[in-house]
Amino acid sequence: MPAPFDGDDLKSTHKAAAALETAISLQSSELAVPEETRPNNVTITFDTEAATATVTMTLPIGFTTDAAGRVVVEAIDYIPGMVEA
Secondary structure: OOOOEOOOOOOOOOHHHHHHHHHHHHHHHHHOOOHHHOOOOEEEEEEOOOOEEEEEEOOOEEEEEOOOOOEEEEEOOOOOOOOEO
């Protein structure tokens, strides 16, 4: 089962590194799910010659409204056993 994520887990010092670190963490959480029910919503490809990483994510989202009637878009947890801190 993946460990809870509390936002303080990121060690990166800038946004680009934090984005990659988050993608790797999410992909690791997916790999912790049994193979027969494992989602595959995160793909990371490294190009060592160009020194780049390409991250592709497909995340489920939900729409709600807040007290003022504004639309709120939130990512929905899709990994079984994932717990918010």
